Amino acid sequence: MTTFKKTGMQTINFDNPPVITSWACLVGPKEGEGPWAKDFDRILADYLFDEDSWEKAENKLLRETVKLALTKQDLQTMEAELLLAGDLLNQTISSNYAARELNIPYLGLYGACSTMAESLLIGAMMIDGGFFNRVVSATCSHHYSAERQFRFPVEQGVQLAASAQWTATAAGAIVLQVKGQGPRVTCATIGRVIDMGVDDTNNMGAAMAPAAVSTIKAHFADKGLNSDYYDLIVTGDLGAVGMNLAKELFVQEGLVPAPNYSDCGVLLYDGLQGVNAGGSGCGCSASMLCGPLLKKMINGELNRLLFVATGALMSPTASFQGETIPGIAHAVAIENA
Missing domain, CATH: 3.40.47.40 (Stage V sporulation protein AD)
Structure with a gap:
């Protein structure tokens, strides 16, 4: 069966x-x-x-x-x-x-x-x-x-x-x-493509934020978890603008991830590097996860992490043709045994 x-x-x-x-x-x-x-x-x-x-x-x-x-x-x-x-x-x-x-x-x-x-x-x-x-x-x-x-x-x-x-x-x-020592990937939520009509390629955080919130909402609904289950929920690369928008959307959707919510695009830099709204790119969330976040899990500072990397599914060609920017986000739950 x-x-x-x-x-x-x-x-x-x-x-x-x-x-x-x-x-x-x-x-x-x-x-x-x-x-x-x-x-x-x-x-x-x-x-x-x-x-x-x-x-x-x-x-x-x-x-x-x-x-x-x-x-x-x-x-x-x-x-x-x-x-x-x-x-x-x-x-x-x-x-x-x-x-x-x-x-x-x-x-x-x-x-x-x-x-x-x-x-x-x-x-x-x-x-x-x-x-x-x-x-x-x-x-x-x-x-x-x-x-x-x-x-x-x-x-x-x-x-x-x-x-x-x-x-x-x-x-x-x-x-x-299959076996070994370390944190475990316990579950994952596959995101939907969400497009709220943002067409400004200089504001990809706003384009991706609805997808991040959609996936987080689906994850908690599917799993039936309390909002404080994870020690940290971290989105990938929304930056300061997208993160603030995500917080507003959390309230609209009845989600309460704060205070255990942050964003890799905000965390990667400290405001002194001249990065405008923050970090982006595949390597932004990857380096935060494979650097400080997993280190914190090994040290016991975090035991349950929901890693929600976000992507803007656009290209210059599509943007030049007047297309809007679709967003996607996938969530991976990483937990210490």
């Missing part, structure tokens, strides 16, 4: 919760100037990372992060059974080329800045379903490669709007295994 793991409309329970046995994160110079420098594995001295283009640097950033996460478990790349990864660039080239060098069986993903949560929930499904014993979930972003693709050549020195966010130069990788 088939046992269904789905609860409610959008949430998956894991009967054998996969274990986060190791993780790693590398960040760029600006991210290393923030409040979490001691929690990152490595801070790059410059944005080129000894390469001759930003795109090649981003590829290397992801590749080295995956290798470091495996090394922490004394594993070689050949011992990883599957790599789940994605990034912001066209055709996910950073992940594709990293997978080429790593030579790990690979599934490329695109969820924009929600990719860390997407890779984690799919990896957990793969392991809980009995398909794999060891999966690596990863993502990355690079400020200057993203600027080149989505906005303006940095040489133009275009002044950003106050609501704009700084794409983080960072990568995060997590090793998920």
Whole structure:
């Protein structure tokens, strides 16, 4: 008889919760100037990372992060059974080329800045379903490669709007295994695409906030949890504008996550780096999760974390054609045993 793991409309329970046995994160110079420098594995001295283009640097950033996460478990790349990864660039080239060098069986993903949560929930499904014993979930972003693709050549020195966010130069990788020591992925909520008509590409926090609130609401409804169940609910990359909007939407939806709610785009920097409304990019939430947040779980400062990475599913082409910006958010529950 088939046992269904789905609860409610959008949430998956894991009967054998996969274990986060190791993780790693590398960040760029600006991210290393923030409040979490001691929690990152490595801070790059410059944005080129000894390469001759930003795109090649981003590829290397992801590749080295995956290798470091495996090394922490004394594993070689050949011992990883599957790599789940994605990034912001066209055709996910950073992940594709990293997978080429790593030579790990690979599934490329695109969820924009929600990719860390997407890779984690799919990896957990793969392991809980009995398909794999060891999966690596990863993502990355690079400020200057993203600027080149989505906005303006940095040489133009275009002044950003106050609501704009700084794409983080960072990568995060997590090793998920059937057994081991570490926090466990206990359940996950797959988000819906939500579009409230925001068309300002300089205000992606506002475009993503409704999706974040929708997914959090679905998670609590599906699981029947009290609002104070998690020690921390952290969204990914809404920034200051999107986070404030999310708080307003929480009230409208009857959700009460405060005071245990924050956002990776707000947390990553400390306001001294000139990042306008905060951080964004796949690497923003990935580096916060694979740096300070999982460290806090290991130290017992957090025992139950709901990680809700958000993504703006737009492209310059669609924006030039007058399209609005759809948002997505996926929630992953990470708990100490």
